[in-house]
Amino acid sequence: MSQEFGGVPIALPRSRSVYAVSVAGVLAFILFYYYYGSILTLSLLFTLLSLGFYYLQDMLLYHPDLPANSRIYVPIPKMHNLPHETINIRTPDKVTLHAFWVSQPKERSKAVPTFVYFHGNAGNMGHRMQNVWGIFNHLHCNILMVDYRGYGFSTGVPSEKGLLTDARAVIDYLYTRNDLDHTQIVLFGRSLGGAVVIDVAADTVYGQKIMCAIVENTFTSIPDMAVELVHPSANLIPKCCFKNKVLHSKKVCYVN
Numbered sequence: 293m294s295q296e297f298g299g300v301p302i303a304l305p306r307s308r309s310v311y312a313v314s315v316a317g318v319l320a321f322i323l324f325y326y327y328y329g330s331i332l333t334l335s336l337l338f339t340l341l342s343l344g345f346y347y348l349q350d351m352l353l354y355h356p357d358l359p360a361n362s363r364i365y366v367p368i369p370k371m372h373n374l375p376h377e378t379i380n381i382r383t384p385d386k387v388t389l390h391a392f393w394v395s396q397p398k399e400r401s402k403a404v405p406t407f408v409y410f411h412g413n414a415g416n417m418g419h420r421m422q423n424v425w426g427i428f429n430h431l432h433c434n435i436l437m438v439d440y441r442g443y444g445f446s447t448g449v450p451s452e453k454g455l456l457t458d459a460r461a462v463i464d465y466l467y468t469r470n471d472l473d474h475t476q477i478v479l480f481g482r483s484l485g486g487a488v489v490i491d492v493a494a495d496t497v498y499g500q501k502i503m504c505a506i507v508e509n510t511f512t513s514i515p516d517m518a519v520e521l522v523h524p525s526a527n528l529i530p531k532c533c534f535k536n537k538v539l540h541s542k543k544v545c546y547v548n
Contacts, residue, residue, distance in 0.1 A: 486510025
């Protein structure tokens with residue numbers, strides 16, 4: 293929060309801003325309680341807390357800022373002696389995805405599979421460069437590395453719907469290139485990336501555009517993860533209360 297002094301914006305201390313908002317909130321509830329009674333006040337408080345928790349779930353789930361500087365520094369393939377091209381992919385909802393195209397020599401690039409690497413939560417694609425080096429040199433394939441919206445240099449804010457949109461935009465982009473074999477597209481997803489890969493592979497349209505899907509260390513659903521990581525009683529929370537659900541156990545049945 294900022295305030296102008298003599299025409300020059302100055303920043304208020306964050307602690308003062310939080311304190312002011314907290315005091316204003318307490319006073320508002322006291323007045324509401326005085327005029328409307330305890331039942332309505334508690335109902336309002338419960339509703340506001342529920343809505344706040346619902347819309348804060350994206351912040352609790354996705355961690356593009358960990359480790360520090362992940363949004364301002366993305367290691368490049370050249371640091372691991374990998375040939376690459378930096379590209380930007382536009383999604384239907386106007387988000388720009390930052391990506392690296394790591395390809396085999398031109399005379400071989402159309403004869404080998406193309407891996408699309410969807411990384412796990414936290415950090416950016418550059419932090420997975422050692423894994424990509426191994427795939428590139430041992431499997432001798434092309435690799436498209438991509439940062440989801442809100443990760444690395446990609447624009448936008450991460451969300452379940454957004455990440456799934458990103459994955460489809462990436463596949464659409466590959467079909468615009470003529471330096472690869474479109475019948476040999478392999479999706480690889482680790483952890484959070486596995487969620488993205490399973491959803492695409494189960495899609496009746498996009499599942500036909502890939503050769504196969506590989507997932508590593510992924511999970512069955514967000515509600516199941518809440519039970520494992522938070523408390524078993526999380527199983528009592530209705531599924532509608534989860535903004536991000538990622539119901540893999542149901543989607544896997546539709547993967548060909």
